[in-house]
Amino acid sequence: MSATGPGIEARPFEGPAHSAPRIPRSARLAGLGASPAMRRLGMCVAAALVVAVVTGPPGSNGAPTSGFTGSLKFPRLFWFLGVAVVVFAFFSLWSAFGTTASSRAARIRAWTLEMTSKRWTRLALYLAIVVIGFIWVSWIAPDDTWKGGVCIQAGLALAAMDLLVYLSESWNLRVARLGGYACLALYGVLAWMHNGVAAYRNTVGAVPHQHNIGLLLLWLALGLAVLEGLLVALSIVRKAVEPRRYRSLTGLAGAVLVAYGCLMWTRWSFWRTSTPHSVAHWFASIHLLQHDHSAGLAVMGVGAAVLVAAIAWVASDLLSGSQPEHARFEFTGITKQAKFAYGKTAITIAALLIAVEWPLHMDPGIQSILTTQVAIYVLLAMGLNVVVGFAGLLDLGYVAFWAIGAYTTAYFTGAMPIQPPFLLNPFWIIPFAIVAAMLTGVLIGTPTLRLRGDYLAIVTLGFGEIIEIVANNLNGVTGGPAGTPGFIPQFSVHIFSVHYAWTGTVLPYYYLILGVAVIFMVAFSFLEHSRVGRSWTAIREDEVAADSMGINALKYKVMAFAIGASTSGFAGVFFASQVQSLVPNDFIVQTSILILVFVIFGGMGSIAGAVIGAFLIQWLPQYLQVHSFQDYQFQDEFIYLGGLLILLMIFRPQGIIPSRRRRREILLTEEGVGHADAHAPGGPVSLSFRPQTSDYGKLSLDEPGYIGPETE
Amino acid sequence: MTYTTPATSTESTDTLFRVDHVTLRFGGVTSLSDVSLSLHRGELLSVIGPNGAGKTSLFNCLTGVYRPQEGSIVFTDKNGHAVSVVGRKPYRVNRLGVARTFQTSRMFNALTTFENVKIGVESKQHSGAIGAMLRLPRTRREEHQSDLKTLELLRFVGLTHRANELSSTLPYGDRRRLEIARALGTNPEVLLLDEPAAGTNPAEKVELAQLIRRVISELGVTVLLIEHDMKLVMSVAERIIVLNFGQVIAEGSPAEIQRDPVVINAYLGAPDTEDETAGGGS
Numbered sequence: 006m007s008a009t010g011p012g013i014e015a016r017p018f019e020g021p022a023h024s025a026p027r028i029p030r031s032a033r034l035a036g037l038g039a040s041p042a043m044r045r046l047g048m049c050v051a052a053a054l055v056v057a058v059v060t061g062p063p064g065s066n067g068a069p070t071s072g073f074t075g076s077l078k079f080p081r082l083f084w085f086l087g088v089a090v091v092v093f094a095f096f097s098l099w100s101a102f103g104t105t106a107s108s109r110a111a112r113i114r115a116w117t118l119e120m121t122s123k124r125w126t127r128l129a130l131y132l133a134i135v136v137i138g139f140i141w142v143s144w145i146a147p148d149d150t151w152k153g154g155v156c157i158q159a160g161l162a163l164a165a166m167d168l169l170v171y172l173s174e175s176w177n178l179r180v181a182r183l184g185g186y187a188c189l190a191l192y193g194v195l196a197w198m199h200n201g202v203a204a205y206r207n208t209v210g211a212v213p214h215q216h217n218i219g220l221l222l223l224w225l226a227l228g229l230a231v232l233e234g235l236l237v238a239l240s241i242v243r244k245a246v247e248p249r250r251y252r253s254l255t256g257l258a259g260a261v262l263v264a265y266g267c268l269m270w271t272r273w274s275f276w277r278t279s280t281p282h283s284v285a286h287w288f289a290s291i292h293l294l295q296h297d298h299s300a301g302l303a304v305m306g307v308g309a310a311v312l313v314a315a316i317a318w319v320a321s322d323l324l325s326g327s328q329p330e331h332a333r334f335e336f337t338g339i340t341k342q343a344k345f346a347y348g349k350t351a352i353t354i355a356a357l358l359i360a361v362e363w364p365l366h367m368d369p370g371i372q373s374i375l376t377t378q379v380a381i382y383v384l385l386a387m388g389l390n391v392v393v394g395f396a397g398l399l400d401l402g403y404v405a406f407w408a409i410g411a412y413t414t415a416y417f418t419g420a421m422p423i424q425p426p427f428l429l430n431p432f433w434i435i436p437f438a439i440v441a442a443m444l445t446g447v448l449i450g451t452p453t454l455r456l457r458g459d460y461l462a463i464v465t466l467g468f469g470e471i472i473e474i475v476a477n478n479l480n481g482v483t484g485g486p487a488g489t490p491g492f493i494p495q496f497s498v499h500i501f502s503v504h505y506a507w508t509g510t511v512l513p514y515y516y517l518i519l520g521v522a523v524i525f526m527v528a529f530s531f532l533e534h535s536r537v538g539r540s541w542t543a544i545r546e547d548e549v550a551a552d553s554m555g556i557n558a559l560k561y562k563v564m565a566f567a568i569g570a571s572t573s574g575f576a577g578v579f580f581a582s583q584v585q586s587l588v589p590n591d592f593i594v595q596t597s598i599l600i601l602v603f604v605i606f607g608g609m610g611s612i613a614g615a616v617i618g619a620f621l622i623q624w625l626p627q628y629l630q631v632h633s634f635q636d637y638q639f640q641d642e643f644i645y646l647g648g649l650l651i652l653l654m655i656f657r658p659q660g661i662i663p664s665r666r667r668r669r670e671i672l673l674t675e676e677g678v679g680h681a682d683a684h685a686p687g688g689p690v691s692l693s694f695r696p697q698t699s700d701y702g703k704l705s706l707d708e709p710g711y712i713g714p715e716t717e
Numbered sequence: 718m719t720y721t722t723p724a725t726s727t728e729s730t731d732t733l734f735r736v737d738h739v740t741l742r743f744g745g746v747t748s749l750s751d752v753s754l755s756l757h758r759g760e761l762l763s764v765i766g767p768n769g770a771g772k773t774s775l776f777n778c779l780t781g782v783y784r785p786q787e788g789s790i791v792f793t794d795k796n797g798h799a800v801s802v803v804g805r806k807p808y809r810v811n812r813l814g815v816a817r818t819f820q821t822s823r824m825f826n827a828l829t830t831f832e833n834v835k836i837g838v839e840s841k842q843h844s845g846a847i848g849a850m851l852r853l854p855r856t857r858r859e860e861h862q863s864d865l866k867t868l869e870l871l872r873f874v875g876l877t878h879r880a881n882e883l884s885s886t887l888p889y890g891d892r893r894r895l896e897i898a899r900a901l902g903t904n905p906e907v908l909l910l911d912e913p914a915a916g917t918n919p920a921e922k923v924e925l926a927q928l929i930r931r932v933i934s935e936l937g938v939t940v941l942l943i944e945h946d947m948k949l950v951m952s953v954a955e956r957i958i959v960l961n962f963g964q965v966i967a968e969g970s971p972a973e974i975q976r977d978p979v980v981i982n983a984y985l986g987a988p989d990t991e992d993e994t995a996g997g998g999s
Contacts, residue, residue: 528850535849535856536839536863543825543836550823553780555811555840555903564846666827 041100046093053089057082121347127167135160151366158362159355162188166350182233186226193222232257256315262308266301357523364515374627376511379620380518381580386603386619387525387612388572393601394610394664395538396565397545398454399462401597402469406570408476408592409445410438410577412483415587420491423482431496431582435575442574443567450566454559469594476589488588493581507582514583521579522616525572529612532568533664541565542666595643602646606653608660610667617662622646731757732793733907733939734779739788741774741963748774749785750963756907756941761933763942763950765974766960767984772943773820775960776909778802779941780817781810795906812841814906818896818913820943826885830895833884834870837902839863867902873935874898874928890921894928901932907939908932914946922946926953947985951975959984 058076099109120126138156145153165188173181235257364372385407392400415421417429417437429437453464476483484490496517497506507513532538543551544558552558581587600619607618626642653660659667734756741749749771756762764772777783778790781802790802794813802810816837825833842863848856871877874894879887884895893913900908910929914922926949932938944950950957950971957974959967961983967974974980 531852532846532849535846536842536844536860537846537849539828539832539836539839542827546825546827547823549782549807550819550825551836552807553782553811553817553819554837554899555808556836557806557808568846 042097045096046090049089049093049096050086053085057085117348124167124171127347128164131160131164131167133160134163151362155358155362159358162354162358163351166354167347170347179233179237183230186230186233189229190223190226193219193224193226195219255318256312259308259310259312259315262311263305264308266303266305266308360519361516364512369510370631372515373511374624374631376515376518377580377583378627379623380515380522381576381583382600382603382623383616383619384518384522384525384576384579385573385600386607386615387522387529388569388576389600390604390607390610390612390615391529391532391572392565392569393604394608394615394667395533396541396562398562398565399459400465400566400569401462401601402465402467402472402594403569403573403600404592404594404597405465405469405472406442406446406573407577407580407596408472408589409442410574411581411587411592412476412577413438413441413574414578414581415483415489415491415493418491418493418582420489420493420586421482422480422484422490430499431494431578432498435578438574438578439571442577443571446567446570447563450563450570451559454562454566466594466597469592469597473589473592473594476587476592483587483589486589488586493585493587495582495585511583514579518579521575526612526616533610533612537561537564599646602650606650606660608663608667611660611662611664614660614662614664618660621661622649733758734941735789735791735793735799736775736779737789737791739775739778739785739790741771741778741783741785748963749778751788752960752963752965753788754958754965754968756939758906758939759933759937761929761940761942761953761955763944763954763957764960765944765947765950765957765984766966769962770960770984771963772960773911774963776817776911776941776943779810779909780815781805781807808840811903811905814904815909816900816903816905816907817909818893818900818911820911820915822889822892822896824884824892824895824899826883828884829881830876830884830887831867831871831880833895834898834902835863835867837899838866838870838904840903870898870902873901873931875924890917890924893917893921893925897928897932901936901938905938907941909941909943911943912945913942914944914949922949925949929953 054077058073060076120130135157138153138158138160140153141156142153165185169181169184169188172184364375367375385403389400389403392398392403412421414431414434416423417425417427417434418431419425419428449464449468450461453461477486479485495507496514497508507517540551540556540561543554543556544561548558580591584591599622603618603622604615605618606622607614607616626639626645630639732755734754736752736754739749739752740747752771752775754762764775766772774783778785779802781804784804788803791799792802792810792813792815793799800813802813802815805813825836828836839859842859844853844856844859847853868877868880871880874897876887876891876894876898879891884892887895893916897908897910897913913929914925917925929940929942930953933940942950942954954971957967957969957971958965959974959977959980966983967977967980969977975985
């Protein structure tokens, strides 16, 4: 699997740190007459007993020992001892990995790498996850099927992923994709069907019964498979002709439009009665597509025109015999051929599954918290991560751009005291809000970014205050402290015959923001590993050197600032149309600091870190309050946050999930440049290349030890 | 002024850099005083001189880091346009086709060797943030082009086997070569090397001399070299300019410079310079 880089895997094990210093420690413990392991076990059991007694039921006046005996009753004690054994096992494992933090980290990384590099260990892991899910559903919590269900689903999904990666490695990508569609279709069928597999589904709870979603997934899978078939057909044509990707895509779009128009045009009653469970039937049942004779004809006409244009385009190219520019770059970039990173993909799949499933099983209060208090902030944290993490600029007035986006929404929907020239649907306001926030960002950033970092922090802090004070005092424009007088409408889509409104429960909003957040995650991770992202790192590292490499530092800093600002403005639109009425108090400077804390807590420069940071810090206080922990006061949030940050800075200054580049920087500064190699061996190895001689022709990558750039 | 520039205006298109009467002061300290020199296309000019003679200041003037108070620095670009460097920002000077390395190696330590070189390669590309976020075809194409160019450059300097290691973990000689590769990535007309042999061992110095010769012969890049190692300078340089106290005191072929009594007095014969025996003994 990792044929490249001989000796790289072995390196972490060679570290001298984990063998030598153990001797004096065990010698010291030998004086107590017990081996370290026994001592550790004893401490764990003792601690379990103490905790069991302390948390046990209170005794009564008549029988003071009843509380004590009650706390040590069999099933209760069993649980505590079980936890103690688990803790003991964990610590034993932990200390087996090494004595110092860095050597331990390196060994754990190497160990996980070795474990995940073998297919059978991975399969065992997936099996274990599924079994845990089954145990959970069958014995531990039979009433609460969703946690076990997610567990089973995650195990199955991971196994499927592994299978598909295997297929793509040993067969080809197309076979793997078809396999993926098959998995998707299977899941769709399971979720859709009423009986048959229903028995399995209901007892296990692995696949919740979602009629519409199941059908949607099924048809999605079939559609993708058909698309794949079309692509195969196109590639056969392409071999005869020159590759014309855009022409064929245009043609495909035309064909889809024609089909869609045709569905609209035909009579629904016929479809419904004759073919239940057809695409048209399903479309009709959820009112995504309504019967409209003339509109259907119009869509068909447009589609036919596009189709004809595409055919004419291809024909003209064929006749003139010109070769399109991209045909010369048939093979993909080097970065794309990096080895598949199992761990990262596995965690992403699991996290996405939980993010999709979890809110479905929560009560509306928690759903509302997840939408208004968590999802929006996740979006905001990702945007600030670009400014603070990628480009290394301190922005303390980030919320101002959020306010600009939100008030732009309020303005264009007519909710403010001043009326706009035209009213817009929130969806169409998104570009306006992005442009408004971005322009403000560029205006604020361009003069201040010429100066050193501290000035930017001061200027943005002032700007944040200005926006809040303006919103508070400009009664005639913003409605003042009482908030916007009118109601901002919620999101709705009216394109041709598709009508959908994000009203009713808060869940549709949650899924909308989740989708947007996933798109942003992907886009920002592309950005991080692009020319722009590397330039940011270069500027952060050494601005003089970057300058002499032809990098315009000011341009890239303004770019980062503008991207952050526009993300914030974008989030503002969602926020405004979700809460429906804006109060200046939402946009206080404290919130800017809070979002900065998310980014620092999660790990600067790490997209996953920003998401996790925002989620944990936003959700945990709400959770504590919902579950009425008596001593917890919501107003004290910032005290706990401060303490948390201090602890973080002492024990893990790089954040919870640091980005690889930031982790390197911290290691380099902490431990001296020469030592960094010993602590970051996982990086290059996990992304090593498969030898790809054939694709590169004369520029073969066959040279010994050549490993490509990281892709994360 | 002990030395005046000889009539160098043989052919104007052949002159890459024309430095005319440049004076650079920091407060009361004059770092460069009335320096005039010209760099011809395709040659290897070396600037030598004792510590503090103003060699690096000259480099900083040529690359736009410092702005001289007097005089003019004119660069002739690929299209034959004469462009003044004075007052231009360093990144814009680099765009003209002037690349440099630094006296103390300044690499992007959080990036790998491959990425370090790639930053130089892609600095002149056009795809921006939106292209990168959406993975537009142009971005992918440019990315691929820069990957290939980077690989080519790494092979040129012989660092392919370390492509994915952090640049900070490289040994000193490799770091020097990496810096040269990174500078070459910006596709320069002229490469300014600021003491590339500092801190390298004799074997690496031999490799470095070969590399510098290949930069000229294979890539056709003009090289301006600051170096204290006289063996290296004498073996690669075609022409040498000697600076002392911010003034040009001599100019000529290596043989001429070695015989020049002014140079021997000011630099080669001085007891406190590190490599005088290497040059003087030959």
